[in-house]
Amino acid sequence: MKITHLDTVVVDFYRTNLIFVRLTTDEGLTGIAEATLEGQEHAVLGAVAVLAEAVRGKDATRITQTIYELNRDAYWRGGPVSMTALSALEMAMWDVSARALGVPVHRMLGGQVRDRVRAYANGWFSGAVTPEDFAEAALRTVGQGFRGLKWDPFEAADLFLEPRDLRRMLEPVEAVRAAVGDDVELFIEGHGRFDVPTAIRVARELERYQPVFFEEPCPPDGIDALVEVRSKSPVPIAAGERWIGRNTFVPALARNAVDYLQPDVTHAGGLLEMSFISTLAAAHYVPFAPHNPSGPLSTAATLQLGATLPNFRYLEIMATDVPWRSDISSERLRLTADGDVMIPEGIGLGIDLDYDAIAEHPFTPHPMRIFSDVVADIRPPDARSYFNLEGAGVR
Template sequence: MKIKAIKTYICHAYRTNWVFVKVLTDEDGLYGVGEATLEYKEHAVAAACMELERTLIHQDPHQVEHLWHLIYRDAYWRGGPVLMSALSAIEMALWDIKGKDLGVPVYQLLGGKVRDAIRCYANGWFAGARTPEAFAEKAEKAVKQGFSALKWDPFGASYLHIGTKALHDALECVEAVYDATKGKADLIIEAHGRFDVPTAVRIGNELTRFGILWYEEPIPPQNLEGLAEVKRRVQVPVSAGERLYNRWEFRSLFELRAADVIQPDVSHAGGLSEVKKIAAFAEAYHLPVCPHNPSGPVANAATLQLAACVPNFYLLETMSNDIPWRRDVSTERITFNRHGEMEIPDLPGLGIDLVEEQILAHPYEARDLRHYRGTLTDIRPPEAGAYF
C-alpha cells in the first residue's frame, strides 16, 4: 500500500474555520482523515499540508513513526504552529488508515483501553452572556446538561494589565457562576495568555477563594520561566500547553515545574503519538493531562482515542454547543452519558469520516480574534445547539 495524494478542506465554523485533511492510498476506498484547524491561519496550514504531499507520495502509510520524523527532519525550520499543525493532521490520518486497514480502533494500536468513557468539562456554554446574572443562568443550564466542570475567560478585553473596574467585573462574574454551581461543578478560569507576571499573580490570588480547578495560561505562552514564577506565587493550580508544539518544548515546561495541568492539543502538538509521548513525560512527574480540544469533530475523535489509552488523562475539553451543521459535515456521533462522560467509540481507525459535499456547503469565511475586543462570548450563532 502506498500514499497517492493529499486533499484539504476548509469549513466555516462561525468562530473560526475547521481545516480537514484526507490522506489517500492506492487501495480502493482506503484513506485517513485528520484535522489541522489553526485559528486565523487556516489557509497557511492547508497550504502546509499540501506541501507535505511530495514528501509522502508513494510512501507506506503504515510507517507512521518513520514518516513523522521524515516530515519533521526535512522541514529544516522545525516546530511552530503551522508546520506542527499540518504534521499533526497528517499523522492523525496515517493512524486512521492503519486502524481501518487492520480493523481496529487507533487506541488498540497505542496500547489498548484504560477506560471506556472520559469525564468532560464544558467550554462555549457562556455564548451570548453579557452580565454576571446571564453567566450564572447559562452555567446552571450547562450543569443540567450533565457537565461537572465549566471553563471560561471572564477578563473582557484586558491585555497584560487589568484595571480596577475590569478586575471587579471579572471577579463578580466568577462569583455569580460560583454561587450558581456551588457543590455541583468545578470552575476553570481561562486567561488566554493575557497578563504580565504581577497581574497574573494578583488575579490568581483573588481566585483562591473560589476553589477553582485550575487557572489556564495566565501569561503569554513563550515565557515558561515567567509561568513558573506565577505558579510559585499563587495557591491555585496553573495549566498550560496548548501553544507548545512538540515534546521538546514540553520538556522545558516539565523541567521548570511551570504547570500543574498539561494541555497539549492533538491538532498542534504533533498528533496522537506525540501527545502520547508528552503524556508519558507528564506521568513521570505525576501530572494530569487535559488536552486542549475546542476544535472540530476529527480533532475530538482523535482526542477520544488518547482518552482511551492514556492513564493520566484527566478531563476532556468539550464544547457544550456548536454550529448546527457540525452534525452534517462528518459522521461524528457522540454519546454523552448520564455521568457527564463522553463514551469512547470502538469503530476502526478514528471512528469518523468527512462528508465532502456538506463541507463544501460551508466555505471559508474570514474571522478575527475576539479576545481583546470584548466580544469573547460571541463564540456561537443564536441557532447553535448541542451536537451530542
C-alpha cells in the first residue's frame, strides 16, 4: 500500500485554525490526522508540503522506518513546526494502516487496558469575569458530568505578581472550590508565566484549594527552574505540553522536575513516540496526563493512547466548542455522569471528516494571546457542548 498523496485541510476554530492532514494511498484508503499549531498555521502547511514530496511512493504501513528516516535525513531536527507536521504524518499512517486491517489503532498498539478515561474540562470558563461568574460556570460544567476543571486565573501576568494582584486572581479559584466542593478536582494552569520565586509563592498560595497540579509554572525551556519550583512547591507540578520528543523528557524525568507529564500527541512525535514517553514516565512512577486542547482528531488520537497506556491518568478536553465542531467530523464522544470519556469504537482513529462542512469555515487569522488579559476568552459566546451525556440531566 503506497502513499500517493499527502495534503492539508484547514478549518477556522475561533481561537485558532485546525489543520487536518490527509494521506491517500494507491489502494483507495485514506488516513487522517491533526497538525494544529496555534499561530503557526502557514509554517505547518509548508512543513507538511515538504513531507509530501519525501513520502510519495513509500509504503504507508512502514511507520517506524519512515519516521526514523525522515528524522535521520533532516539537517534541522526538532522544533514545534517540523515535529507537528511529522507527528501528523505518523498518526495518519497509523490511521490508514488500521483501516486497512479493519481494526482500531489501539489494537495495533497493544490492545486496551481500559474502555474509558477520566477527563477534566478546559474552556468551561470562557466569558467569566467575576468570581461569581466562574462559580456559576463551574457548576454548569459539573452538571454536564465533568469531575475536573482546569483554567489559568493569572490574566496577563508576566514573571512577577504583586501580592494584591495574586490575591485578586485567586478569588475565582476560591469561589469555584466553594461552589463545587471537595469532590471535584481542580487543575491550575500557569502557561509558563512566572519566575522561580513568584512560581513558588503562587504554589504555596494554591495549596489551600487542593489542586491536582499546578501546570507550567515557569517558561517551558527552563528545566532548572522547574526543578527548583517543584522542590519547594506544596502542590504537584505538571509540564510537558511544549516539550518535543524523548530527548526533552528524559532529563526532566531524570531530575524529578514534574509530578505529572503532559506531552501533546500533535507535537511530541506522534502515537509511538507518546507511547515511548509514557514508558519513560512509568519507569519514574510519574502519571501521564496528555495536553489536548485542540480538535476532534487530536482528541481521537489521544483517546487511542488512553485505551492502551497503563499510566494514562487524565484526558484534557474542551467542555464546549464552536457550534460547527459536531458538523465537521463524525466525532460523537460519550461523557459519563462520573466524568469519564468513553474510548470511541470504530476502525483507525475512529473518526471521519466532513469536507463540505469544513469548507464553510475557512482560514481566519488568530493571534496568540497567552500574555493578554483576554486569554480567558477562548470560546465564542455561542459555544456549546458536543458530548453525548449520560445521566447528567443535560442534553
